[in-house]
Amino acid sequence: xAQQEMGYQDDNDGQERSLSEWQxxxxxxxxxxxxxxxxxxxxxxxxxxxxxxPGYASHSARTLRHGDYTRRSAPLIDQVSNGWRNSEKTAGFxxxxxxxxxxxxxxxxxxxxxxxxxxxxxxxxxxxxxxxVVLVAAVVLYYSWRWYLQPRLQEEWDLKQGxxxxxxNGTYGIARAGHFEGTAIKWLDPELVPGGExxxxxxxxxxxxxxxxxxxxxxxxxxxxxxxxxxTDHLIATGDxxxxxxxxxxxxxxxIRLKADSVRGNHEDRLLEAAKTLLGTNLPPExxxxxxxxxxxxxxxLRELKPKHxxxxxxxxxxxxxxALPHASASRRKDKDRVHENIIVVHAGVVPxxxxxxxxxxxxxxxxxxxxxxxxxxALRETKKxxxxxxxxxWNWYNDRLFRGxxxxxxxxxxxxxxxxxxxxxxxGWLGSLWDGVFGTGKAKMKPQVVVYGHDxxxxxxxxxxSKGLDSGCVAGGxxxxxxxxxxxxxxxxxxxxxxxxx
Amino acid sequence: MHLPLGLLAxxxxxxxxxxxxxxxxxxxxxxxxxxxxxxxxxxxxxxxQNAYPDEPDKYFHEADFDRHYxxxxxxxxxxxxxxxxxxxxLMQTYLSTMNDIGAETxxxxxxxxxxxxxxxxxxxxxxxxxxxxxxxxxxxADYYNMTxxxxxxxxxxxxxxxxxxxxxxxxxxxxxxxxxxxxxxIDTDTGLYIDITTLxxxxxxxxxxxxxxxxxxxxxxxxxxxxxxxxxxKFEGCPVNVPFAYxxxxxxxxxxGALSQTVFAGHRFEPETQEWIPLRHAVQQxxxxxxxx
Numbered sequence: 001x002a003q004q005e006m007g008y009q010d011d012n013d014g015q016e017r018s019l020s021e022w023q024x025x026x027x028x029x030x031x032x033x034x035x036x037x038x039x040x041x042x043x044x045x046x047x048x049x050x051x052x053x054p055g056y057a058s059h060s061a062r063t064l065r066h067g068d069y070t071r072r073s074a075p076l077i078d079q080v081s082n083g084w085r086n087s088e089k090t091a092g093f094x095x096x097x098x099x100x101x102x103x104x105x106x107x108x109x110x111x112x113x114x115x116x117x118x119x120x121x122x123x124x125x126x127x128x129x130x131x132x133v134v135l136v137a138a139v140v141l142y143y144s145w146r147w148y149l150q151p152r153l154q155e156e157w158d159l160k161q162g163x164x165x166x167x168x169n170g171t172y173g174i175a176r177a178g179h180f181e182g183t184a185i186k187w188l189d190p191e192l193v194p195g196g197e198x199x200x201x202x203x204x205x206x207x208x209x210x211x212x213x214x215x216x217x218x219x220x221x222x223x224x225x226x227x228x229x230x231x232t233d234h235l236i237a238t239g240d241x242x243x244x245x246x247x248x249x250x251x252x253x254x255x256i257r258l259k260a261d262s263v264r265g266n267h268e269d270r271l272l273e274a275a276k277t278l279l280g281t282n283l284p285p286e287x288x289x290x291x292x293x294x295x296x297x298x299x300x301x302l303r304e305l306k307p308k309h310x311x312x313x314x315x316x317x318x319x320x321x322x323x324a325l326p327h328a329s330a331s332r333r334k335d336k337d338r339v340h341e342n343i344i345v346v347h348a349g350v351v352p353x354x355x356x357x358x359x360x361x362x363x364x365x366x367x368x369x370x371x372x373x374x375x376x377x378x379a380l381r382e383t384k385k386x387x388x389x390x391x392x393x394x395w396n397w398y399n400d401r402l403f404r405g406x407x408x409x410x411x412x413x414x415x416x417x418x419x420x421x422x423x424x425x426x427x428x429g430w431l432g433s434l435w436d437g438v439f440g441t442g443k444a445k446m447k448p449q450v451v452v453y454g455h456d457x458x459x460x461x462x463x464x465x466x467s468k469g470l471d472s473g474c475v476a477g478g479x480x481x482x483x484x485x486x487x488x489x490x491x492x493x494x495x496x497x498x499x500x501x502x503x
Numbered sequence: 504m505h506l507p508l509g510l511l512a513x514x515x516x517x518x519x520x521x522x523x524x525x526x527x528x529x530x531x532x533x534x535x536x537x538x539x540x541x542x543x544x545x546x547x548x549x550x551x552q553n554a555y556p557d558e559p560d561k562y563f564h565e566a567d568f569d570r571h572y573x574x575x576x577x578x579x580x581x582x583x584x585x586x587x588x589x590x591x592x593l594m595q596t597y598l599s600t601m602n603d604i605g606a607e608t609x610x611x612x613x614x615x616x617x618x619x620x621x622x623x624x625x626x627x628x629x630x631x632x633x634x635x636x637x638x639x640x641x642x643x644a645d646y647y648n649m650t651x652x653x654x655x656x657x658x659x660x661x662x663x664x665x666x667x668x669x670x671x672x673x674x675x676x677x678x679x680x681x682x683x684x685x686x687x688x689i690d691t692d693t694g695l696y697i698d699i700t701t702l703x704x705x706x707x708x709x710x711x712x713x714x715x716x717x718x719x720x721x722x723x724x725x726x727x728x729x730x731x732x733x734x735x736x737k738f739e740g741c742p743v744n745v746p747f748a749y750x751x752x753x754x755x756x757x758x759x760g761a762l763s764q765t766v767f768a769g770h771r772f773e774p775e776t777q778e779w780i781p782l783r784h785a786v787q788q789x790x791x792x793x794x795x796x
Contacts, residue, residue, distance in 0.1 A: 170765030174774050175620045178749060179736060273732040273747060292715035292727035362750050374763040379751060386759050
């Protein structure tokens with residue numbers, strides 16, 4: 001409404017005029033009304049310039065001031081002139097508009113435009129310093145991920161995958177596998193446990209010895225060095241007490257005399273199997289040419305052994321278990337010199353997570369490595385085709401996990417009982433499992449165990465938190481090792497040198 | 504080798520008769536021979552022998568409809584359940600006979616794998632693999648070639664005849680592509696058979712200095728200490744021998760997967776019952792039990 005009062009060109013919007021001026025305006029007569037020819041008429045309008053005609057304007061102002069819209073007033077379009085066509089655009093038309101920032105940003109000539117400011121920024125020293133710091137940090141972060149963090153995470157993942165059914169189709173420990181003739185699992189006589197019921201003062205000791213292989217002199221030397229006292233100490237051999245060495249019968253006699261325990265090793269296994277066909281027959285011995293050198297040597301040894309030796313060999317169990325020592329001090333995660341948990345003594349090794357009853361006897365007496373994915377053991381250090389690792393690596397990883405109370409959810413199951421336990425654990429809901437995942441379950445259903453073994457002379461003495469390998473290659477000129485365990489759970493390693501008996 | 508008492512439990516009623524013609528191994532290069540068709544006494548009139556024109560020296564011939572059957576005695580392929588039943592009987596009678604004869608034999612390959620899993624023949628296996636020592640094969644060839652053994656097994660009305668046939672090429676120690684099998688134990692009723700191979704000393708390897716190397720004519724190589732001393736165990740309810748390092752022999756041949764995979768060849772291993780269930784049976788709930796006697 002204010003536009004129509006005094007015309008567009010007037011800066012004065014008409015509201016600051018004096019009263020007299022207003023009166024003068026209102027009293028002038030209305031001029032000749034222009035013919036309204038309609039919208040199709042050209043804009044060259046012959047009539048009075050409505051914008052500049054004060055009379056018309058005031059009339060319309062008068063009428064409009066009353067708030068009516070009157071048809072007699074022309075459409076607004078008629079008031080638009082084309083004078084703008086004639087006016088020249090000024091040179092800095094666009095630049096003169098201060099609100100139009102977007103159009104100004106990319107002009108390279110202007111000081112404040114975007115490319116110029118960026119260039120200034122880049123050239124500035126402070127910015128370059130900052131950039132250098134960021135780049136160095138990025139490089140450090142990247143390589144530390146690639147060389148340090150990522151391999152560790154990958155390793156952890158790979159180790160875990162071997163236990164999961166998701167990746168593999170079945171696993172070791174499900175099939176029936178071989179069978180063992182004799183006692184498979186034997187618990188140590190409770191009277192002999194240090195600190196146990198027969199030893200309230202905690203004086204007893206257990207002496208574990210690696211592969212003796214008929215080295216009687218070295219064995220006696222070692223027992224002397226350990227200070228072996230038959231009244232308080234008990235000797236436990238890790239198998240392979242005979243074969244290869246100079247005095248096999250002597251070693252057996254000594255072990256029988258000391259009432260020592262031993263687990264069955266692969267050489268004892270061979271002897272016992274051969275005995276089934278060779279003993280009790282009067283057939284002439286088969287030559288090495290018809291059989292093999294090993295077989296011929298076994299046959300020769302069998303002829304020297306007496307029934308009491310055969311009985312002793314047959315009595316050797318596959319695995320010997322020793323309960324956790326009652327007086328042992330508290331467990332620590334990384335302490336290699338103490339044993340507080342249950343001990344399993346075997347000749348070569350055991351596969352983690354598989355129940356002891358399901359372990360194949362041949363592998364328990366011969367394994368050196370296990371397959372990454374299926375956990376199938378092998379007597380070789382590295383299988384020719386599959387990917388294998390030393391079995392004690394995985395054993396230690398697994399028992400460390402048990403020690404920390406980490407969950408075994410998703411791991412393979414071997415019996416209906418385990419399956420029911422898992423179902424029970426799952427039913428506790430997500431909050432319970434979250435709690436367990438963060439803080440660890442208070443009560444571990446499965447307890448970690450320490451394995452004492454022999455068999456691997458090339459690897460030598462292997463002392464880890466959860467596995468103790470005691471075969472230091474005595475018969476080949478290495479050492480004969482003993483691990484002495486006292487009632488407090490402390491272990492001590494004693495070694496003697498050996499002569500080379502390998503021909 | 505003395506007869507284990509447990510063997511008698513396998514066969515409560517056994518009628519055992521031997522009709523045999525002792526043969527002498529030829530000394531000169533072997534004349535060309537085929538497994539005899541006439542005179543072996545078969546019930547079917549039509550012979551299904553598949554003679555291989557490109558292997559003229561091959562002694563044993565298989566059936567033309569299925570290479571796991573002997574064409575002289577078989578006239579049709581058996582169904583899954585029938586085959587399992589007859590293979591079991593084949594194994595039991597073979598072990599019984601070898602025990603009687605005193606021949607040293609043990610199971611290998613697919614049969615050993617079945618032993619590892621559940622002491623039974625793998626259900627998808629169409630034949631049985633056994634091995635004998637060199638001494639045994641000579642003994643069998645000298646005195647038991649072409650002998651027919653009659654067995655009356657529990658659950659069958661009439662008795663069955665099993666024939667032991669030795670390939671005259673057994674005396675040839677070197678590798679032969681046509682005659683890899685040294686002997687067969689054949690069920691004359693159905694045509695199913697057991698392949699018997701001989702474990703021989705690898706004389707070429709021994710000449711090179713490898714001690715204890717053994718070989719078989721079907722291109723398998725072993726070490727003496729991996730097979731001997733043999734272990735005693737049970738298979739299909741009967742006493743059997745297995746190699747000393749059974750698991751290593753299996754892994755060598757079949758890789759780790761064969762000893763751990765529970766889904767294989769259309770079957771699934773059920774840990775609770777220790778049985779291989781065919782997958783189609785596992786789906787149908789009412790057929791989870793193995794076929795009855």
